[in-house]
Amino acid sequence: MSSVRSKIGKAVRRLRAEAGFSQEGFADHCGFHRTYIGAIERGEKNLTTDSLERIARALGLTFFDLIRQADEGRG
Structure with missing residues (x-):
């Protein structure tokens, strides 16, 4: 699992x-579908920027706020 995908998922x-x-x-x-x-959330999907x-x-966030929170480990 990619650490980036894992951080975003968390x-x-x-x-x-x-x-x-x-x-x-x-x-x-x-x-989206629940699955x-x-x-x-399990870090299994390689997301597109559109999905993110x-x-x-x-x-209620911007794309960049979501990425920032994931990068800062606030997951």
Whole structure:
């Protein structure tokens, strides 16, 4: 597993939980399938910038804020 994917996955999991979403609820909010969100959170998906931007917007963040939080290890 890529350390970048792992960091992003951990950040998405933390931010999703802080926002009060279940995986299924968050997936619906983003327009993704629940299993896709689970794979992201486990660091198994190599995300496109479009997917990262959709996730960030769903969390009320910018693309760069999401990447920054993942990079800073706040996941």
